[in-house]
Amino acid sequence: MPGSDKVGPQFVMDIQSIKQRFGIIGNSPILDRAIDIARQVAATDITVLISGESGTGKEFFPKIIHQLSSRKHGPYIAVNCGAIPEGTIDSELFGHEKGSFTGAHEARKGYFEVVDGGTIFLDEVAELPLGTQVRLLRVLESGEFIRVGSSKVLKTNVRVVGATNVSIPDAISTGKFRQDLYYRLNTVPILVPPLRERKEDIYLLFRKFASDDAEKYRMPPVQLDEGARQVITNYRWPGNIRQLKNLIEQISIIEKSRDIDAATITKYLPAGQTNELPVLYKGEDANKFSERELLYKVLFDMKKDMNDLKQLVMNLMQNEDDLNDNLGENTHLIKRLYKDVSDVKEPSHPVIVHEQDNGFNNHEPVQEPEEIEENLSLQKKERDFIKRALTKYEGKRKDAAKELGISERTLYRKIKEYNLE
Numbered sequence: 260m261p262g263s264d265k266v267g268p269q270f271v272m273d274i275q276s277i278k279q280r281f282g283i284i285g286n287s288p289i290l291d292r293a294i295d296i297a298r299q300v301a302a303t304d305i306t307v308l309i310s311g312e313s314g315t316g317k318e319f320f321p322k323i324i325h326q327l328s329s330r331k332h333g334p335y336i337a338v339n340c341g342a343i344p345e346g347t348i349d350s351e352l353f354g355h356e357k358g359s360f361t362g363a364h365e366a367r368k369g370y371f372e373v374v375d376g377g378t379i380f381l382d383e384v385a386e387l388p389l390g391t392q393v394r395l396l397r398v399l400e401s402g403e404f405i406r407v408g409s410s411k412v413l414k415t416n417v418r419v420v421g422a423t424n425v426s427i428p429d430a431i432s433t434g435k436f437r438q439d440l441y442y443r444l445n446t447v448p449i450l451v452p453p454l455r456e457r458k459e460d461i462y463l464l465f466r467k468f469a470s471d472d473a474e475k476y477r478m479p480p481v482q483l484d485e486g487a488r489q490v491i492t493n494y495r496w497p498g499n500i501r502q503l504k505n506l507i508e509q510i511s512i513i514e515k516s517r518d519i520d521a522a523t524i525t526k527y528l529p530a531g532q533t534n535e536l537p538v539l540y541k542g543e544d545a546n547k548f549s550e551r552e553l554l555y556k557v558l559f560d561m562k563k564d565m566n567d568l569k570q571l572v573m574n575l576m577q578n579e580d581d582l583n584d585n586l587g588e589n590t591h592l593i594k595r596l597y598k599d600v601s602d603v604k605e606p607s608h609p610v611i612v613h614e615q616d617n618g619f620n621n622h623e624p625v626q627e628p629e630e631i632e633e634n635l636s637l638q639k640k641e642r643d644f645i646k647r648a649l650t651k652y653e654g655k656r657k658d659a660a661k662e663l664g665i666s667e668r669t670l671y672r673k674i675k676e677y678n679l680e
Contacts, residue, residue, distance in 0.1 A: 274294055290452060305447050306419050306444055306445075308448050310427075310450055315451040320420070330377050337382060338351070338382065340384055353407060377417065379418070399440075472507060506524075
């Protein structure tokens with residue numbers, strides 16, 4: 260019997276050999292965990308459900324399970340359930356009899372009949388119609404199915420591996436997926452991690468894809484400097500490995516220089532997604548983001564709004580004769596003023612900015628006594644804006660509100676506040 264000291268190395272070798280055999284790149288512990296589950300479950304006939312975002316490489320795991328199982332000499336087939344029309348998917352999976360529907364000129368075996376003794380991979384299984392789900396549940400429970408247009412019960416011995424990139428519990432709550440089928444499919448779940456949770460693997464994948472493209476297009480491989488490596492490491496990669504591979508191929512073909520810096524690689528990333536600021540999107544649990552991160556983002560936005568507001572007021576104070584022009588030029592800032600910070604009052608005492616805030620090397624606090632005067636001037640300018648707009652449109656509040664870039668309701672409140680009736 261082997262000693263306990265050999266368990267660790269044997270585990271590493273097994274995982275590494277699987278990666279080499281199936282062309283899987285990465286050393287992330289969560290990726291190794293997913294591979295290990297697939298390896299352990301392969302020896303059984305248990306149904307497996309693989310979940311993960313699109314582009315994470317879920318299609319490798321059914322192959323691992325099949326090739327490491329006793330069914331490895333049997334047939335294997337992958338079926339994209341989302342790519343088959345609803346009207347024909349029952350025929351594709353379970354077969355049909357001659358004349359069972361228009362165009363059925365002869366009997367046809369379905370995948371479950373053809374793959375008897377092997378493994379069938381149902382990709383995007385959550386896209387199956389409810390009627391097909393009932394048929395699939397019967398296969399999983401008893402191994403029985405009926406061809407379309409037939410009454411004869413057939414038997415099959417097929418191992419089913421499903422995969423999905425959507426939340427099946429959410430689909431159950433909306434009535435799009437059967438709960439009993441979910442529990443039958445999800446006997447052993449395998450979660451394939453997204454690329455953003457495998458940061459240590461991103462550069463490894465980049466080098467592999469760059470080398471493949473260099474060989475494919477007969478050119479030197481592209482290389483990243485330190486700044487570019489930081490960019491791809493901190494990017495969220497919503498398209499995961501598929502997006503990374505596509506980006507590398509674009510750069511390899513388009514860029515003449517083989518040395519890629521941060522500015523160059525950023526051009527190939529979608530605008531506004533070059534870092535990992537808290538961003539909520541469909542299909543991801545908002546609770547994964549900490550309250551602190553969300554609060555920081557809100558505070559940054561408020562700070563920007565206040566800076567824009569102060570700049571607007573200073574411009575108006577310096578150009579008393581060009582108020583109407585400034586109103587037109589700064590409409591977007593005025594909208595933000597009324598929408599976001601119209602009820603915010605400045606403190607009545609001078610604002611003190613400390614060393615870490617002003618960026619200077621001195622240790623004396625900096626005072627801004629002009630804050631009180633600026634606040635009073637703001638109220639006066641706001642009242643003047645409203646008065647001018649009402650005069651311009653002869654008291655027509657709807658037109659005046661449109662000119663100011665605010666709602667009529669807000670205008671009514673301001674008229675009452677400043678006694679402009």
